[in-house]
Amino acid sequence: MVAGLSLPRIVRVGRGAVEELGDVVAGLGLSRPLLVTDAFLVGTGAAERVTATLVRAGLSPRLFSGTVPDPTTDSLTAGLEALHGHRADSVIGFGGGSPMDSAKALALLGVQGGRMRDYKAPRVNHGPALPVIAVPTTAGSGSEATQVTVITDSGTDEKMLCLGPAFQPVAAVVDADLTLSMPPRLTADTGVDALTHAVEAYVSRKANAFSDGLALTAIATIGRHLRRVYADGSDAAAREAMMLAATQAGMAFSNSSVALVHGMSRPIGAHFHVAHGLSNAMLFPAVTAFSVAAAPGRYADCARALGAASATDAEGAAAAKLVDALHELCHDLAVPTPRAHGIDPAAWARLTPLMAEQALGSGSPANNPVVPTAEQIQELYARIYA
Numbered sequence: 001m002v003a004g005l006s007l008p009r010i011v012r013v014g015r016g017a018v019e020e021l022g023d024v025v026a027g028l029g030l031s032r033p034l035l036v037t038d039a040f041l042v043g044t045g046a047a048e049r050v051t052a053t054l055v056r057a058g059l060s061p062r063l064f065s066g067t068v069p070d071p072t073t074d075s076l077t078a079g080l081e082a083l084h085g086h087r088a089d090s091v092i093g094f095g096g097g098s099p100m101d102s103a104k105a106l107a108l109l110g111v112q113g114g115r116m117r118d119y120k121a122p123r124v125n126h127g128p129a130l131p132v133i134a135v136p137t138t139a140g141s142g143s144e145a146t147q148v149t150v151i152t153d154s155g156t157d158e159k160m161l162c163l164g165p166a167f168q169p170v171a172a173v174v175d176a177d178l179t180l181s182m183p184p185r186l187t188a189d190t191g192v193d194a195l196t197h198a199v200e201a202y203v204s205r206k207a208n209a210f211s212d213g214l215a216l217t218a219i220a221t222i223g224r225h226l227r228r229v230y231a232d233g234s235d236a237a238a239r240e241a242m243m244l245a246a247t248q249a250g251m252a253f254s255n256s257s258v259a260l261v262h263g264m265s266r267p268i269g270a271h272f273h274v275a276h277g278l279s280n281a282m283l284f285p286a287v288t289a290f291s292v293a294a295a296p297g298r299y300a301d302c303a304r305a306l307g308a309a310s311a312t313d314a315e316g317a318a319a320a321k322l323v324d325a326l327h328e329l330c331h332d333l334a335v336p337t338p339r340a341h342g343i344d345p346a347a348w349a350r351l352t353p354l355m356a357e358q359a360l361g362s363g364s365p366a367n368n369p370v371v372p373t374a375e376q377i378q379e380l381y382a383r384i385y386a
């Protein structure tokens with residue numbers, strides 16, 4: 001089998017790396033970046049500090065801080081105006097998954113026009129698009145390393161998965177110091193997102209030897225450090241480990257795929273505005289239990305990497321231990337059920353058929369070890385509601 005791999009051309013990793021952002025952008029021959037971020041990072045002063053590093057490198061940046069969590073097609077309109085108004089030659093995505101995903105969408109729409117719906121999966125987008133430089137401030141989405149963006153259609157509330165090399169950042173600047181101030185809830189949710197990326201990349205039907213290595217390394221690192229950063233956000237060594245693992249997990253799934261957890265998670269986020277990592281966490285143990293029998297060896301590898309099973313455990317037993325370990329992790333990270341999160345049972349039941357249809361439509365469930373029917377997805381949604 002031939003694996004088509006895509007990675008950022010330049011990656012700067014390490015505490016303090018963001019100070020080199022200006023040099024990275026200038027080194028690419030770019031001079032007019034649109035710095036895409038959100039109001040929170042303007043409020044903390046982080047956006048201003050990043051702007052200063054760009055100006056020091058001789059660049060002419062313009063700030064656009066109008067991105068929203070779970071970016072919508074409507075939210076891109078003002079960004080496109082800023083992009084064209086500035087005659088930007090590049091886009092910097094600075095923030096969590098949402099600003100980075102917004103930057104990728106703007107980079108494509110700014111050149112090709114049209115509507116985001118035109119670019120959604122299963123279409124593979126090859127470009128052209130403006131070069132994207134990604135600077136994550138959470139250790140989770142991995143968007144800095146992926147050829148994926150997720151944009152919600154404002155008209156239908158569908159979280160559209162859009163993919164292809166056109167969305168691959170040309171450079172990623174990965175600085176764990178930017179994550180030190182994340183509160184515990186965000187730390188947990190983004191960390192579980194990264195773990196889900198790694199496990200799904202490894203068990204995916206699209207897994208390959210390249211993505212496998214990155215996925216197992218990320219699983220092992222997250223197993224050792226996620227509880228540590230949740231307990232003590234100022235643990236700089238653990239933050240640094242989580243940051244690298246999130247980027248590696250992003251590289252893993254971008255060169256393999258995500259699977260059923262993500263397929264089912266996006267509709268929960270779109271309809272009930274649950275944070276992406278949290279809706280993954282709500283699903284992760286149950287979806288894993290549903291899937292293990294079809295690929296016990298792969299899940300056993302994940303269990304051993306995570307530290308949940310030993311080398312001497314038989315495949316089936318090790319795979320079962322992964323399910324137990326995920327239940328335990330969600331408990332330790334105070335992951336609520338959808339009911340405990342305050343989602344109305346009637347709305348959940350009413351939207352379940354549509355969510356199942358949207359989950360299947362994204363294509364992600366087709367990469368799962370067990371390819372589910374719409375009915376099985378509906379049963380899983382019912383099971384996790386609790």
Ligand SMILES: [Fe+2]
Pocket residue numbers: 141193197262276
């Ligand atoms: Fe994710």
